[in-house]
Amino acid sequence: MGLEEYKGVYIFAQQVDNKLSNIAFELLGKARDLAKDLNTDVTAVLIGCGVKGLADELAQYGADKVIVVDDPELKEYRTEPYAHAMASVINKYKPEIMLVGATAIGRDLGPRVSARVATGLTADCTKLDIGDFPLNPIEGREQKHNQLLMTRPAFGGNTIATIACPNHRPQMATVRPGVMQAIDKIADAKAVVEEFNPGFTPNNNYVEILDIVKSVVDVVDIMDAKILVSGGRGVGSPENFKILEDLAAAIGGEVSCSRAVVDSGWKPKDLQVGQTGKTVRPNVYFAIGISGAIQHVAGMEESDIIVAINKDETAPIFEVADYGIVGDLNKIVPELTKQILAVKAAKA
Amino acid sequence: MKIVVCVKQVPDTKGGVKFNPDGTLDRGAMLAIMNPDDKAGLEAALRLKDEYGAEVTVVTMGLPKADEVLREALAMGADKGILVTDRVLGGADTWATSTTLAGAIRNLEYDLIISGRQAIDGDTAQVGPQISEHLNIPVISYAQNIKIEGDSVIVERQYEDRYHVVKAKMPCLITALSELNEPRYMTPGGIFDAYDAEVTVWGRADLKDVDDSNLGLKGSPTQIAKASDKVRKGAGEVVNLDPQESVSYIMGKLTEKHII
Numbered sequence: 127m128g129l130e131e132y133k134g135v136y137i138f139a140q141q142v143d144n145k146l147s148n149i150a151f152e153l154l155g156k157a158r159d160l161a162k163d164l165n166t167d168v169t170a171v172l173i174g175c176g177v178k179g180l181a182d183e184l185a186q187y188g189a190d191k192v193i194v195v196d197d198p199e200l201k202e203y204r205t206e207p208y209a210h211a212m213a214s215v216i217n218k219y220k221p222e223i224m225l226v227g228a229t230a231i232g233r234d235l236g237p238r239v240s241a242r243v244a245t246g247l248t249a250d251c252t253k254l255d256i257g258d259f260p261l262n263p264i265e266g267r268e269q270k271h272n273q274l275l276m277t278r279p280a281f282g283g284n285t286i287a288t289i290a291c292p293n294h295r296p297q298m299a300t301v302r303p304g305v306m307q308a309i310d311k312i313a314d315a316k317a318v319v320e321e322f323n324p325g326f327t328p329n330n331n332y333v334e335i336l337d338i339v340k341s342v343v344d345v346v347d348i349m350d351a352k353i354l355v356s357g358g359r360g361v362g363s364p365e366n367f368k369i370l371e372d373l374a375a376a377i378g379g380e381v382s383c384s385r386a387v388v389d390s391g392w393k394p395k396d397l398q399v400g401q402t403g404k405t406v407r408p409n410v411y412f413a414i415g416i417s418g419a420i421q422h423v424a425g426m427e428e429s430d431i432i433v434a435i436n437k438d439e440t441a442p443i444f445e446v447a448d449y450g451i452v453g454d455l456n457k458i459v460p461e462l463t464k465q466i467l468a469v470k471a472a473k474a
Numbered sequence: 475m476k477i478v479v480c481v482k483q484v485p486d487t488k489g490g491v492k493f494n495p496d497g498t499l500d501r502g503a504m505l506a507i508m509n510p511d512d513k514a515g516l517e518a519a520l521r522l523k524d525e526y527g528a529e530v531t532v533v534t535m536g537l538p539k540a541d542e543v544l545r546e547a548l549a550m551g552a553d554k555g556i557l558v559t560d561r562v563l564g565g566a567d568t569w570a571t572s573t574t575l576a577g578a579i580r581n582l583e584y585d586l587i588i589s590g591r592q593a594i595d596g597d598t599a600q601v602g603p604q605i606s607e608h609l610n611i612p613v614i615s616y617a618q619n620i621k622i623e624g625d626s627v628i629v630e631r632q633y634e635d636r637y638h639v640v641k642a643k644m645p646c647l648i649t650a651l652s653e654l655n656e657p658r659y660m661t662p663g664g665i666f667d668a669y670d671a672e673v674t675v676w677g678r679a680d681l682k683d684v685d686d687s688n689l690g691l692k693g694s695p696t697q698i699a700k701a702s703d704k705v706r707k708g709a710g711e712v713v714n715l716d717p718q719e720s721v722s723y724i725m726g727k728l729t730e731k732h733i734i
Binding site: 142202203205206209229230231233234236237238240241242244245246247248249250259260261275279280281285286287288289290291292293294304307330331332333334335336337338339340347353377409410431432433439444445446447448449450451452453454457458461462465466469470 | 485567568569572595596597598599600601602603604606607608610611612613614615616628632633634635636637638639640641642643653694695696697698699700701702703708709710711712713714715716717718720721722723724725727728729731732733734
């Protein structure tokens with residue numbers, strides 16, 4: 127393939143119910159950095175039904191150009207029509223880089239498209255750079271410049287791998303939500319909007335959606351939670367977990383607990399974090415009234431950020447905490463909830 | 475009905491990860507297990523077998539040792555095991571893995587293919603959807619419930635804030651979440667039988683309609699530039715302030731990290 131024909135940094139602008147997902151703005155933020163290094167521009171690919179009106183919003187977050195694929199078949203996300211739309215865009219416009227959010231949609235769409243256009247896809251990236259591959263010159267081997275270097279955790283987060291896709295285009299990556307930063311909104315930005323419709327003819331790969339159930343799930347799996355508010359024996363009583371539940375509700379997280387809490391019958395076993403419970407790696411883990419026995423730490427030490435609140439300053443939990451607060455959780459937790467709610471109310 | 479289940483043998487990351495003195499992962503010291511999402515996929519297939527009657531064939535690609543997960547699957551109730559193993563298949567990324575598995579599956583009859591959502595070692599969640607693309611059949615990822623109705627399959631497909639009830643004509647590929655079910659145990663009789671059972675072993679020559687340029691390390695578009703251990707983090711900052719100041723401190727950190 128003529129690699130030099132492929133130009134520009136593209137992102138998949140995910141929308142659900144005709145509302146852009148945050149990941150679209152995060153990808154645009156990163157795409158701008160990459161485009162600057164490559165001296166090229168940023169294109170958002172907007173796929174849906176009646177979505178053209180979202181193009182300005184993409185421009186405000188950094189898209190120079192928006193390609194809109196609009197068709198009634200694209201109303202709800204379905205793998206085949208979306209994969210057809212995106213693969214058709216790739217084949218026509220030949221992007222050098224294609225970024226997709228690692229969401230429940232993106233992690234389905236990305237691999238299907240990469241297989242269709244026969245290129246490499248790196249999953250769930252947490253860092254993207256432009257650089258040389260191989261990283262250092264190796265005698266007898268061509269070192270390619272201006273490659274997308276995709277860094278991601280693997281092996282349950284225990285190793286970090288940097289991956290390149292030197293001989294295929296586009297270089298595709300799904301990017302973990304919440305890692306890249308959106309730019310500040312540019313109020314008067316306008317993008318070049320181009321409509322492209324490759325035509326949609328249902329085939330055997332089209333599925334039928336019988337029902338859509340928007341759910342506030344009752345039974346949550348703490349392993350999937352982005353934020354966990356975890357309580358230990360120090361919480362004092364099952365009733366007192368209310369203050370943790372309030373904090374979790376305020377910050378958009380879930381409640382989990384230590385083994386001592388389960389053994390006391392305060393919380394069910396499926397909320398237990400630790401060696402004999404579940405291993406979690408949320409973005410933020412609040413360890414509240416948890417001493418931090420090794421059996422507990424084994425189940426949560428991979429969390430991105432650990433905040434510990436404990437009245438005992440010698441508690442081992444402080445050895446793994448990023449931010450430790452020595453103090454009375456009964457005073458600190460409700461106050462924290464109050465302030466988070468205030469900040470959120472001000473933002474809304 | 476004929477069901478093909480794709481399983482992978484992975485090191486168990488849950489029971490603690492072991493490191494060599496030089497800081498690399500000590501794979502030898504870790505238990506090799508059937509990938510949890512795949513096990514849920516296998517259980518889903520076995521439940522469909524219990525309910526509707528089905529022949530369940532389990533396929534794995536890996537080293538000869540991966541034979542173990544096939545025997546586990548047989549002891550749980552699968553009917554046949556196929557091990558795809560060949561030196562030329564080593565070092566495959568998800569593209570090369572999916573072309574290989576698709577090449578193996580083309581030899582089989584199937585109404586349904588079930589794979590796990592993702593393997594706990596690579597964590598990519600790509601191989602299932604890529605196999606479906608190579609075989610030109612629909613994919614339904616993130617399945618949390620599976621039913622059969624005539625020649626169609628009806629699946630609850632999970633998203634972050636909702637699920638879709640999706641109907642697809644078979645043949646179709648489904649990727650299973652480990653939340654889908656509680657996998658059954660092997661039976662003692664099943665274990666005995668599984669060790670007497672014949673496992674089919676396929677090599678490169680048995681893969682149908684696959685080009686050499688799509689196999690193994692050479693057939694992998696993505697290449698590793700660098701791999702390193704995650705830096706183990708040490709203790710952070712601990713403060714001992716009055717409650718009001720403590721909360722201001724945490725709020726500052728949460729805002730700085732864009733959590734609120």
